[in-house]
Amino acid sequence: MAPDTANTPNAAPRLSDEAVHDDGFLRDLWYFGALASEVKPGETLHREMLGEPILFGRTHDGSPFAMRDICPHRGILLSGGRMVQKDGESTVECPYHGWRFRKDGGCAAIPSLTADQAEAMDLSRIRVRSYPVHEAYGLIWIYIGADPDAPPAIEPPVLDLPEGARVKMVERETFNCHVDHAVIGLMDPAHIPFIHRQWWWRTEKSVYEKEKVFGPVERGFSMLPHRPSSNSFAYKALGAKPETEIRFQIPGLRTEYVKVGNSFFTGFTAVTPTNANSTAITIVVYWKHPVFDILPNFVLRKAITTFIRQDRDAVNAQQKGLAYKPKLMLIHDADVQAKWYYKLKQAWRKHRQTGEAFANPVKNATLRWRS
Numbered sequence: 001m002a003p004d005t006a007n008t009p010n011a012a013p014r015l016s017d018e019a020v021h022d023d024g025f026l027r028d029l030w031y032f033g034a035l036a037s038e039v040k041p042g043e044t045l046h047r048e049m050l051g052e053p054i055l056f057g058r059t060h061d062g063s064p065f066a067m068r069d070i071c072p073h074r075g076i077l078l079s080g081g082r083m084v085q086k087d088g089e090s091t092v093e094c095p096y097h098g099w100r101f102r103k104d105g106g107c108a109a110i111p112s113l114t115a116d117q118a119e120a121m122d123l124s125r126i127r128v129r130s131y132p133v134h135e136a137y138g139l140i141w142i143y144i145g146a147d148p149d150a151p152p153a154i155e156p157p158v159l160d161l162p163e164g165a166r167v168k169m170v171e172r173e174t175f176n177c178h179v180d181h182a183v184i185g186l187m188d189p190a191h192i193p194f195i196h197r198q199w200w201w202r203t204e205k206s207v208y209e210k211e212k213v214f215g216p217v218e219r220g221f222s223m224l225p226h227r228p229s230s231n232s233f234a235y236k237a238l239g240a241k242p243e244t245e246i247r248f249q250i251p252g253l254r255t256e257y258v259k260v261g262n263s264f265f266t267g268f269t270a271v272t273p274t275n276a277n278s279t280a281i282t283i284v285v286y287w288k289h290p291v292f293d294i295l296p297n298f299v300l301r302k303a304i305t306t307f308i309r310q311d312r313d314a315v316n317a318q319q320k321g322l323a324y325k326p327k328l329m330l331i332h333d334a335d336v337q338a339k340w341y342y343k344l345k346q347a348w349r350k351h352r353q354t355g356e357a358f359a360n361p362v363k364n365a366t367l368r369w370r371s
């Protein structure tokens, strides 16, 4: 019989493995990790993701990689060291005692060993966890699996962009909240007339009833191609009949596609957990459109930063209330996307735990709300 610790005073609670990992973060998925431009050849970058320290690096010949940013010798951050190129091979050198690690995490050298000691030792048995990475359209994706040794369960996400599309603008923000509140705060339509009240987007008078058609997409849902709200001055400025589609996919990937004839504007937002109380928002914009080409960059940048800071301030303010652990509500059509998000998370966990096929819980639906 298992020892009963529940009634023993001062006994540490015994947590199941699942409870230990119950941080609300999804695993076995690709996350946006870094911008390709942030990781230069022969350099490394430290980042915390899902509560884990991660080192992004690029070999001297340009191939990106990622590993756990902890030296297995004595635990210092490897990113505090440097990258060394020797015999045509790039390695990460620990700043403390100079152990070197290949991009797959295998130990390549321990400088303190004498030649005979090194010969007698199997260095390849010393490993740092490495993570699969994928680079496309200026983004570096990282696969964070529950099992460090298992290969990726799925292909990396693909943005629907024309060949050669380049990053035109990047904005970042940090929300002091769990990823769930960041995600549902960004997808929630009912806050728009309150949090984003500004003459060029929404005014009190421009609130009216909306009807939007949604459907399932791979590991997510889409607000299907539609003509954007005619109550938006910003969209009117684009000219002839734009068509928009907004996709959301777990873990927290939102992509807004605007197509106007042969031109396009794509805004990709990655909502990435740093840890339980902090979430990184990264907005990457691509376009081919004459209006955006002549528009001074600061105008668009100002629009993006205005929005994202309003969202940030709202969720940060919300934390003061959440600290009291109130019960929360999801109300009617305006909150259906939030419900889908939670259901998608549940379905993904079930799929990974049971091995059953992933069943997307989203069904075709027309949602109505006032915003």
Ligand code: FES
Binding pocket: 071, 072, 073, 074, 075, 076, 094, 095, 096, 097, 098, 099
């Ligand atoms: S701590 Fe890294 S080599 Fe010793």
Ligand SMILES: [Fe+2]
Binding pocket: 185, 186, 191, 192, 195, 196, 307, 311
């Ligand atoms: Fe918002």
